[in-house]
């Protein structure tokens with residue numbers, strides 16, 4: 001088994017699909033929406049990977065830059081060589097999680113918040129985003145109308161013909177236990193469960209280092225709030 005960072009990356013199907021040869025033209029950077037907003041350069045990602053240099057790759061795993069990509073795959077549409085820097089980013093992000101290096105950066109640490117919200121929501125309810133999960137105090141950007149809707153969800157859903165949190169068919173219905181078991185099984189056999197456990201493990205180490213509590217209940221999870229608001233991780 002290949003244990004060098006480049007060795008692991010080079011065996012990933014997304015690397016094989018995403019980088020064959022790069023002529024350094026910079027078209028990917030020119031088209032990249034993330035490069036407009038961040039100090040981010042997809043061409044640089046290609047250069048680092050083509051160097052096959054583990055120290056440079058390791059440095060990349062510890063930098064914010066790999067979390068700046070929006071995974072829009074616009075780069076795929078324009079690269080004259082058919083490369084897909086967005087796919088390379090996906091490989092690097094996974095490696096950053098597997099090696100625990102994601103906790104070195106502010107955006108990387110937010111993997112924990114994503115796991116605690118979207119990840120746990122899917123496992124526990126069958127929905128990645130469900131209105132009961134969009135809590136107004138976590139999403140002030142949704143404004144007062146959302147807050148009102150959140151607190152009146154049942155009656156509003158009924159008026160709109162949804163089947164909110166109830167058995168049977170319809171929008172926002174309760175997902176039956178046997179279907180949730182099937183979802184959990186899918187996560188087990190595809191490695192999603194162990195991936196979540198890896199995020200939890202390294203997040204716990206980081207929380208201890210920062211002296212922040214963690215809790216199964218989101219409301220009491222100090223580390224969750226710390227990363228959710230994008231607090232500096234140093």
Ligand code: SF4
Nearest residue numbers: 022023025026028079
């Ligand atoms: S557009 Fe393609 S060939 Fe040009 S720098 Fe980006 S990845 Fe390399």
Ligand code: SF4
Nearest residue numbers: 032069070073075086
């Ligand atoms: S997938 Fe990432 S690197 Fe590619 S264009 Fe979109 S934001 Fe840029």
